[in-house]
Amino acid sequence: MKFFCNSRALLYGISIVQKAVSSKSTLPILKGIYIKAFDQNLRLITTDMELGIDHIMDANVIEKGSVVVDARLFGEIIRRLPDSEVEISLKDNSELLIRCGPIKFNILSYNPSEFPELPKIKEEQVYEISQKLFKDMIRQTIFATAEDETRPILTGALIEIEKNMLNMVALDGYRVALRKGKIESQTDNKVVIPGKTLNEVNRIMSGEEDEKVKISLTSNHALFTIDNTKLISRLLEGEFINYNQIIPKEFKSKVKIETEQLLDGIERASLLGREGHNNLVKFTIKDDEITIDSSSELGNAHEKIGIELEGEDLQIAFNSRYLIDALRVIDDDIIYLEFTTNLSPGIIKPSTNDNIIYLVLPVRLASY
């Protein structure tokens, strides 16, 4: 194997694939990047057996072949080379020689035949969606996936394709994030994608309005194709919670409020709800004001924000973190809050975008 390429182009390729390198695997070869030189192309592949990333780039290939090298070391070496042509070749089938002008590295390599093959995906159920929209969808839901692994299915997000709409849903037992978007679809589908995969898809997409990401779904895998990069991910198995049943269709109080004012107020209040109180913030909604209260052994916070209220007065309490997570990813300046009672879920909706709904469970207080 022998090829020439530009050091910066190679570094970019490495940065694309390195997030699927296994950090804790007992299989040493999974810490590597599989490099294949063929025709005038270079193919870089990594996998942690859950997610695989496959990136193709240009190279001046003199002799075809393949090799596996430690991803961290190879990446650091290439990063520290000047911006110029690099020559990479395999010596005695065991050492990789990296040469860049007067600079020369020899590093140990693994046997490429031991590197696991990525699953072959039959591209039958294929969808296309704008990268900008898909990035928004991920950003606006992914934070609501569960962090702990006791219910693995909740560490992923549901992708539900139905009648030319894609619904992305994340929930963790305390809150739900639902984001809808238009998609052209021949077939309906319903899969749960690991949160890590969606984060990597998000990272790799440029987010241009007119660039597309192609999504292929099988019963076990999802394949995301972004330009010259393919991400192949296992799906999470199991039944996702029927989120539609949880989201209330009616309300008794509807509050219109400025997103940033509410976010700032809750963030301030959260400074005094931290210790031993589950980040508790209390809302008192009455007439044309919402009062935000919090307290801890260190003191208390109190502030009022002007609102438009339709319906009944209400006192209700929340874990501030769940509200903050949702308010931070809403792009609208004005939102609606909808409540039924202080024991039933609160709803947050942007005022001009029907495709986004957040639900947060309230915290029951001893005294109102």
Added chain:
Amino acid sequence: MKFFCNSRALLYGISIVQKAVSSKSTLPILKGIYIKAFDQNLRLITTDMELGIDHIMDANVIEKGSVVVDARLFGEIIRRLPDSEVEISLKDNSELLIRCGPIKFNILSYNPSEFPELPKIKEEQVYEISQKLFKDMIRQTIFATAEDETRPILTGALIEIEKNMLNMVALDGYRVALRKGKIESQTDNKVVIPGKTLNEVNRIMSGEEDEKVKISLTSNHALFTIDNTKLISRLLEGEFINYNQIIPKEFKSKVKIETEQLLDGIERASLLGREGHNNLVKFTIKDDEITIDSSSELGNAHEKIGIELEGEDLQIAFNSRYLIDALRVIDDDIIYLEFTTNLSPGIIKPSTNDNIIYLVLPVRLASY
């Protein structure tokens, strides 16, 4: 106590003093900021009993008085207020009331009479030096202080004032950093300042050429005055190593080389000297080239850089970290390296600045 001030100005004051707040003290009041309102001023004081910081700012004082509040909580609250006027007052001598438009915080306060007084410094031996120069001196030496506390005096830097020169010296047993600078002085002096203090002085100085820092020295303390801020630090006790004896006056090999080329080369080589090898890099100096070599179980690195050599050929090895630390803070494009034998210290000097000298001990190799 009651005063008004702008939230951003107060935040700036808090950011100045908060680095002397004790993070691990058993004395809870040392986690606080002492705030004193008097005349039309606010005084903010913090101390960890080694370093004290005292900052004065403008305020509209309605009622004089003093209070101590938790520095972290107070700082976070002020940081999250809008940029506008804040009213701060003491209620029942125990609660601090912070009010900013519709926003209100009540936080617990400590009794200010329990806050330790900062040492009174007699300003008799006083020196002035440009902030820009003093910043350079700190940046170019402080990294060579010892990190471990087995010899406490080496965790500080020597400040030696002699015949209108200030010498700042840091050393840790493996390397020496010496930086000289002009100063107007009536009296000679020699003190060892804790590294932490110099880092804080560095952080607070603007670094303007025509701004001065005033340094007052007593037998136990140093006082640094920077505009409206005073830093009062204990001195480190003990005898500092006689660094002059260590620095060789002669050499057998003198190498002229581009700083950045050498730094890049050593940083690349260090990628392969890391594991189990003390970050070892080997230099082979011969004719008009230096060859940099390193190796580990993962592979090896090898590169050549053009030099001008005066004197003898040489092979010598170093811990790359010590060389990198020094080369990163040299502003000159060209440096000189001076060597005697491969068992005696190597010297690094900028080519156009006689006021900076780095010494690094070599690593003895089994085979040359």
